Amino acid sequence: MLENQHNETPRAYIVGLRTTQTEERFRSSVDECATLAEAAGYEVVWIFTQNLPSVHKATYVGEGKIEEIRDTLENVPADAVIFDDTLTPMQIRNIGKILDTVVLDRTGLILDIFSDRAQTREAKLQVESAKLQYMLPRLAGLRQNLDRQGGNSGARSSRGAGEKQIELDRRHIEHRMTILRKELAQVKQERETQRNRRLRTGEYLVALVGYTNAGKSTLMNDLLQYYGDGKSKEKTVFEQDMLFATLDTTIRRISPKGGRSFLISDTVGFISALPTALVEAFHSTLEEAVYADLLIQVVDYSDEDHAFQEEITAKTLKEIGAGNIPMITVYNKMDLYREKQQGLADNVIIPPFPQAKEDRVYTVLKDKGAGPEIVEKSLQELIGLIESKRSAEEELHTFHIPYAQTGDLHKLKELGLPVSEQYLEDYIELQIRIRKELCEEFREYEA
Template sequence: MDILVERAVIVGVHIQTDEHFEYSMEELKNLAEAIDVEVVGTVTQNLERRNPSHYVGTGKIEEIRNFYEEADANVVIFNDELSPSQIRNLENGLECKVIDRTMLILDIFERRARTSEARMQVDLAQLQYMLPRLIGLRASLGRQAGGTGGGLQNKGAGETKLELDRRIIEDQIAKLKRDLEGVQYQRETQRKQRKRSGTPVVSLVGYTNAGKSTLMNGILKKMNAEVTKQVFEKDMLFATIDTSVRRVRLPDNKEFLLTDTVGFVGKLPTHLVKAFRSTLEEARNADLLLQVVDVSHPEYRFMMDVTNQTLSDVGVENIPTINVFNKADLADMKYPKVSDNNIWLSAKDGDGLDELVELIKSYVFDKYITCKLLVPFDRGDVVSYLNDKANVKETAYEEEGTYMTVEMLAHDRERFEEFITSY
């Protein structure tokens, strides 16, 4: 479903109740440019509701067509998801290629997907989107009036092709769902293993291009992780859509897992959200969410609302959240600054990362217990383990063995119960 075009006219209908229409159109332009499509013009119309047959009023079709021809465009992109009949009617009326916002986002995701799981998720969303729209998407195929028999022999070549496509697509959807169920089972197994290990999970969520990947790389660099642990980052919409999981080890030997999920956008396609559900569930199973916000953007509050609604749609609720107001340097704000569960910082220049790590620690390491242990000298393996995996606050050598004051997880306390002492 690649968009083989370079010059586009974008079209949107402004419903009176939509306070964010202008930003939505600006975002549509940015989405087009994210795959190197040049936007050569914009057409908007104020309506009480979108026209169910043509999306815009029928009188607007001629204006769009004239604009399209004058601008030497070769595609028209609409700011909402179009129904099958709307696609068919618009292609007939405009006599050109018609793309809606959903198709555009799906194409971006297809180009950005790197892992096999992400590719399967995008393929599934594309096929589910395409299935009810076959007639609109195949409008160029010839169709002839059928007889009364109802068999294939009475159908035109185009109609036969449509039925063949439908069967193939339904088979592909069924196979992708089975394959993704297998991947989901593996994910669930990995989550259970993490849960058993007691390692907290911190998940990055937020609007696309808010700086999640930059923040992840900043934290990794701050903790002296190897360069190979860095994730791809770029100032563009949906620079990364693959889930990344990195282990962050702090100087006091505490560890947490940092996961990065796909970014959100206004009017994110329903099929895409459903297809990426298992990936987004990384956030649902997190101990802490970091909602990364581009505070320099005038619509950042709207972006937070979209993020919260999308998370709610996939069942991510009642998880402690830190609001990370990123790009404070571009917003001309004082930073770093911490207030309750809010922090203002700049992931790009690194100012505020120390404060963020301390804030994360206050949320995810509250289950650590401070214990005193007396470990016999012949159990050097225990001392070695605690030095490596726990936060050893004090070590002294007594006649009976090594005396240690250690901050550790509850399951480690149970493991070394026999060495715990009261003095």
């Protein structure tokens, strides 16, 4: 993690500006920004907020507020001042000059967290590419940051040398971006090959989506524990109480007792104002959802902001072209929700859980004292809902398969839900509920 010059946890201020948002929305955005700062390794020591009719062009917040921050810095030192928004290159530069400290915005912060967490080659390439794209127009301001992080501010050489350095940086970055683009294209190709192989087998694919820290990876691990194949221990994914614990896509097979098996993918979580550069760079990772037969949106129901988070998820799904895929919503962390409600108003109605209702299911996916039964019951309710969503997409077809082609009979039975199977004189008659597009390959047998 980060350390400052004195080998301590670096300290940060957060700055939020409220223009048109509601007071509530503004508060939770600033809180989320503080959590992001902590996820990036900072200790948040001060939060500044201001109400203005619109953003101040030169310094984002008003000049008076900037002075107040500067004065505070003299008494309460901080290693960075983080703004809960995307700043223009000019704002970063101006503010940096006045405050003489590292200036970060929400986008830069999220990019830092991503680059800290990236594990696979693909994630690393994607993050680096997004970071460079973000840096390019902001070089002047960022170079000031670098000098300050290096602790040699004031000892800078002449202005001309600084500009030369920026030009060198720019060329270096452009060169690196060309290389990255090529490597990313190759990674994309590999992913497409894998995906095509999977699509050809016609296996049912469920994609986990939703706001970061909702419990997607926890759900994946629960399913593996209860319905994974024998080696599920090695196959679990990383789950953690932090923003952006997952940055890669993992696909696993789940075989529920007595039910049909399916594939499930776990991937990056969404957040409000996910930087455009990141959405672009992570397109091939996020795109995994586009090829799913069913989406499972996991929501942290205990978070007061969950309705807004659902909106963000819907918006992001639309952006990546997955807006029309059938979806189930998992309202998770009901244990925490109930705990939070206790002692508050008497008249809140807590939805019964674990229980499925229409396209929703109310769950507890992590046993934090609630008992393992509650997790297992949550999974059963969810599996039931997946199965009913899946059969809703299927229709009844009848096939006559010659005895010499029993291989195809088995293939068909894997793809759908067999209703009856009769061994007649010339062929086997199979009645099966199956998705229309999967019948193509077997058209010659259709009765």
